[in-house]
Amino acid sequence: MIELSINKELHAANGHFDLQVELRIEKGNFVSIYGKSGAGKTSLLKVLAGLMPPDSGEINVKNQIWFDAKKKIHLEPQKRNIGFVFQDYALFPNMTVKENLVYASRYGNLSMIEELIEVSDLGELAHRKPEFLSGGQKQRVAVARALAQKPEILILDEPLSALDQEMRQELQDYILLLHKKFDLTTIMISHDIGEIVKMSDVLIVLEKGRIKEMGNPKSLLFKSNVSGKFQLTGKVLNIEKQDFLTIFTVLTGQEIVKVVGEEADSARFKIGDTVLLAAMAFSPLMYSRNQ
Numbered sequence: 001m002i003e004l005s006i007n008k009e010l011h012a013a014n015g016h017f018d019l020q021v022e023l024r025i026e027k028g029n030f031v032s033i034y035g036k037s038g039a040g041k042t043s044l045l046k047v048l049a050g051l052m053p054p055d056s057g058e059i060n061v062k063n064q065i066w067f068d069a070k071k072k073i074h075l076e077p078q079k080r081n082i083g084f085v086f087q088d089y090a091l092f093p094n095m096t097v098k099e100n101l102v103y104a105s106r107y108g109n110l111s112m113i114e115e116l117i118e119v120s121d122l123g124e125l126a127h128r129k130p131e132f133l134s135g136g137q138k139q140r141v142a143v144a145r146a147l148a149q150k151p152e153i154l155i156l157d158e159p160l161s162a163l164d165q166e167m168r169q170e171l172q173d174y175i176l177l178l179h180k181k182f183d184l185t186t187i188m189i190s191h192d193i194g195e196i197v198k199m200s201d202v203l204i205v206l207e208k209g210r211i212k213e214m215g216n217p218k219s220l221l222f223k224s225n226v227s228g229k230f231q232l233t234g235k236v237l238n239i240e241k242q243d244f245l246t247i248f249t250v251l252t253g254q255e256i257v258k259v260v261g262e263e264a265d266s267a268r269f270k271i272g273d274t275v276l277l278a279a280m281a282f283s284p285l286m287y288s289r290n291q
């Protein structure tokens with residue numbers, strides 16, 4: 001269990017504001033953090049990881065004090081048992097995949113490295129250097145590397161945002177697999193509502209440094225007004241003009257949907273574009289697959 005109650009003054013371009021957060025995260029939960037750019041999401045992860053000391057407050061993890069401003073306790077990041085993955089991979093370019101993992105484990109835990117290589121399906125890539133990997137493969141290595149020291153907490157700062165939709169889905173499944181297999185408590189920043197609903201047990205909505213909402217992702221996203229809309233990302237596969245309408249065929253995840261637009265919309269999009277489908281209300285019809 002993570003218990004955090006902190007205050008940290010942040011310096012934004014247009015003035016100062018406080019990151020003022022109080023939260024409890026149960027062991028084993030998958031938590032997503034959602035919020036506008038500059039809301040303080042990365043800062044919150046850095047505070048938990050020990051990379052940004054708060055001005056006041058306390059952080060307790062499994063009844064161990066990680067931070068206590070009054071008692072002047074600040075556990076070093078290396079002692080916090082956290083694995084990190086950031087958006088920009090940050091693999092060591094001069095080392096192979098396996099060497100990256102071994103180095104991260106501080107030359108210990110070699111059986112864990114073998115297990116990670118197997119679970120992550122990195123066997124064939126183990127002796128390649130990062131420059132010979134695709135974006136998705138690099139990010140798989142980055143997640144495996146974060147786990148090389150057997151952390152109990154995994155922190156992911158928008159790990160999938162640079163990937164295309166198909167790779168993104170694959171990596172989501174991979175992260176979920178590792179989350180369960182290694183009994184992790186995972187905290188991930190994401191801007192993708194579909195991803196949040198698919199992956200998380202708990203959603204935290206951060207606004208100007210404060211928790212606006214925290215709870216079940218589906219209830220928060222679909223009953224309240226987090227984004228004001230239901231949103232899906234997809235890729236345009238086909239554009240067809242019919243009378244005064246344009247019919248777009250869009251791939252969203254594994255599904256193909258048809259979207260009706262106006263005649264003029266045909267000029268605004270082209271095949272291959274990544275698009276956001278949004279609706280002010282979400283009330284789908286549901287059918288059994290057997291009917």
Ligand SMILES: Nc1ncnc2c1ncn2[C@@H]1O[C@H](COP(=O)(O)OP(=O)(O)OP(=O)(O)O)[C@@H](O)[C@H]1O
Pocket residue numbers: 009010011012013035036037038039040041042043044052
């Ligand atoms: N060490 C620091 N001390 C004070 N302020 C900081 C520090 N690091 C970042 N900030 C400021 O804190 C604010 C929040 O930044 P943060 O990166 O946490 O936001 P974010 O919600 O993760 O945004 P994004 O989605 O764009 O990554 C920014 O205005 C930033 O300039």
